Amino acid sequence: xNKKFINARNRVAQNVPPIWFMRxxxxxxxxxxKLKETYTFEELCKQPDLAGEVALGPIREFDYDVSILFxxxxxxxxxxxLPLEFNPxxxxxxxxxxxxxxxxxxxxxALSFLSFQREAVLTTRAMLPKDKSLIGFVGGPWTLMNYAxxxxxxxxxxxxxxxxxxxxxxxxxxxxxxxxxxxxxxMIFDSGLQNMSAKxxxxxxxxxxxxxxxxxxxxxxxxxxxxxxxxxxxxxxxxIGVDSKIDISDAFKTFDKGFVQGNFDxxxxxxxxxxxxxxxxxxxDDINKSDTTGWVCGxxxxxxxTTPEEHVHLFIETVRNRLS
Numbered sequence: 001x002n003k004k005f006i007n008a009r010n011r012v013a014q015n016v017p018p019i020w021f022m023r024x025x026x027x028x029x030x031x032x033x034k035l036k037e038t039y040t041f042e043e044l045c046k047q048p049d050l051a052g053e054v055a056l057g058p059i060r061e062f063d064y065d066v067s068i069l070f071x072x073x074x075x076x077x078x079x080x081x082l083p084l085e086f087n088p089x090x091x092x093x094x095x096x097x098x099x100x101x102x103x104x105x106x107x108x109x110a111l112s113f114l115s116f117q118r119e120a121v122l123t124t125r126a127m128l129p130k131d132k133s134l135i136g137f138v139g140g141p142w143t144l145m146n147y148a149x150x151x152x153x154x155x156x157x158x159x160x161x162x163x164x165x166x167x168x169x170x171x172x173x174x175x176x177x178x179x180x181x182x183x184x185x186x187m188i189f190d191s192g193l194q195n196m197s198a199k200x201x202x203x204x205x206x207x208x209x210x211x212x213x214x215x216x217x218x219x220x221x222x223x224x225x226x227x228x229x230x231x232x233x234x235x236x237x238x239x240i241g242v243d244s245k246i247d248i249s250d251a252f253k254t255f256d257k258g259f260v261q262g263n264f265d266x267x268x269x270x271x272x273x274x275x276x277x278x279x280x281x282x283x284x285d286d287i288n289k290s291d292t293t294g295w296v297c298g299x300x301x302x303x304x305x306t307t308p309e310e311h312v313h314l315f316i317e318t319v320r321n322r323l324s
Contacts, residue, residue, distance in 0.1 A: 031057030073139025079110030140190020244300030
């Protein structure tokens with residue numbers, strides 16, 4: 001386990017934060033692209049030894065403090081019987097509707113299908129250096145419902161009922177499975193809230209999310225309205241993630257337990273080297289003005305596939321050197 005990540009989780013003060021990026025094992029990295037020349041995305045996710053190798057690539061190359069399970073948020077939907085293929089992006093054979101929902105409601109079968117994630121966590125943990133942490137992840141319920149229902153005219157009430165009775169109970173068991181296999185924390189990535197109002201989030205959705213809140217889970221949404229953060233922090237979360245639109249110093253004040261992850265603008269990683277270095281230096285200057293106890297350093301969202309590998313090295317080196 002990584003000492004800096006443990007300190008962040010426990011709100012122990014430290015100068016240098018742990019660092020990891022969402023999608024750090026992905027298309028920007030030559031190690032991943034090389035593996036994709038031989039294996040499909042499905043093979044890389046579902047064969048535990050390959051999932052471990054993908055996860056370790058960026059640890060070896062960039063020395064991130066935390067590794068993340070290499071998988072995909074959509075596998076629980078396939079486990080519930082929705083035909084899924086990646087070509088190259090995800091495509092479902094049919095969508096979830098009120099008429100076929102009963103056919104896609106077997107939680108036990110879905111959890112059995114997801115056993116490859118348990119094996120991938122076990123394998124990745126065995127491959128990782130002892131001073132690196134390992135986290136798992138699941139998709140946020142509303143984000144998954146958007147994928148599952150697609151363009152069908154599913155009512156909000158149908159989505160709420162299906163999440164409450166089927167999807168969230170499955171995700172809770174999936175989280176437990178990953179934790180039992182050796183993940184230290186499971187992140188809940190819920191970036192598909194663009195079709196949800198703040199009122200709906202606070203009154204209807206947030207109460208359902210509380211079933212997933214525990215000291216070993218953390219909640220992140222790129223599109224979370226600012227006025228909804230107060231509702232999120234009511235849960236017993238082990239951490240929250242914030243995007244680059246949120247003032248991270250405000251997040252530290254609002255969420256006073258567990259870690260706060262974020263939130264350098266991922267688009268600035270695409271700038272010319274000179275402009276990028278100016279932005280990361282400025283970011284470090286601004287961070288230094290705040291009490292950053294509990295900080296996990298990362299990007300506002302997933303790293304872009306066109307990000308230069310040199311910029312990843314520079315980001316990590318700059319943060320560590322400037323804040324040490």
